[in-house]
Amino acid sequence: RGRSVDTMQLFLGSLTVLCALLAVGHARPERLTRRNDLMIIGGDETTIEKFPHQVALEYFFEFRCGGSILNENFILTAAHCLYDTVKPWQLSGRAGSSLRSEGGQAFTGKATFYHPEFSMKKLQFDVGLLQLDKPLTLSETVKPVSLVPVGNSPFVGDHITLSGWGVTNKGDDKAPEQLRTTQVAVTSHWKCRLAYALTAKVSDHMFCASADGKDSCQGDSGGPAMTAGGQQVGIVSFGLGCANWPFPGVYTDLSNAEVREYIDQVLSGKAEAHL
Template sequence: MSLLIATFLALLALTNGAVIPIGLEPQTSSLGGRIVGGTASSIEDRPWQVSLQRSGSHFCGGSIISNNIIVTAAHCLDTPTTVSNLRIRAGSNKRTYGGVLVEVAAIKAHEAYNSNSKINDIGVVRLKTKLTFGSTIKAITMASATPAHGSAASISGWGKTSTDGPSSATLLFVDTRIVGRSQCGSSTYGYGSFIKATMICAAATNKDACQGDSGGPLVSGGQLVGVVSWGRDCAVANYPGVYANIAELRDWVLQAQKTV
């Protein structure tokens, strides 16, 4: 597909009311994944980060919020993801080995998640066995207030280095800045009314989340403030990465982890 056609299709999707997910790592891909413009990270620096593995392959990220609950994106829990084919790798900055690989007891996506608009793009995973916390495995606190526009933040994961580009099997991170919801939905950027109350944005020049990063953490002030959700391709000027807003969805997560 030519770049011109791809661009046209992307614009057409936005025009017709569908948002473009940052995306899942293709199940047929033998490549690793990483953040666009990223730097290698030790797991000790981001011990809450996990890899979601479906049928033995990484496809999404997630964050540890307790010894048996993982927060991720609702779209990561769509079909074909099931309890039986899903595993969580924790405690390693490599997505293919190291740390612990844990079976899953239950999954739950937000009941009001919309796959077209990506509103309420959040879900929880309950593990069969509790994680043992240490230097490489720790929970992160969920934010109760949305960080201010311009706040420093970071994203991490194993997603691609560019849209459909080359990859790495090592966890990477980038430093970014929060773009407030009103700013992200303004004429300064290209999304307009697609930015909803349950969303928060973040942007940095030539740095972004990408395919394979979905469900992973956006962290600011040492707290989980967002979950990688969607965007127009990866690191495109005037199109920040869009995340599920933890502060807006925190009450749902607290309730869901009791019932999942």
């Protein structure tokens, strides 16, 4: 009898998600916006001292994405944050500041790299690196991030910490100045695949996370998703809306061997720059 109840609950849950999918149709994930007015949903203000790896990326001096410091010469971000840039110097940013538009160290791009299998249509392998024209000066507020070991995928229920300057509420028209943070929990892969069945393929080099009233949002793309142990496990990739049930946020999984292989190729000079 208990098994029958569980089966019925699973069926009803799947049916509910399917109805929600049909309601939104084939809408493209909104987190892949190119607007600069896009913050952490349901989060709190924080300081760069707690997230010294965090950077803000700008395109033609307008806020676009978040990112994290890999070393003094490279920023890790999402491929879609770099995809349509014409020249690398059009990308600039700021490290070492809690404020997205002042303080800290300003930097400019020298070359952009993103995974060869990435496309805006399929959203696969959403990982990119920005090489800087001058190295950052490392300090207490400008530190390289530590990446999770390959194979250490997050488990369902694990708490993930997000940080960034994206909009605080869906529909807001201005990004905040102060860095913000929130926590979400990893959700099951099959539920995430079901939720996005009509909009995007959720593959093995992604993971999903959500929490009631909390999420990353437009402008947080490319930013770090951190484990409780302080290692970066994901890159904010896409979502359908912000804190929008039943659609969790989707993240590039940095524990995935193929994702890490590409990052290593770039850092070792074996990958070809796109710009």
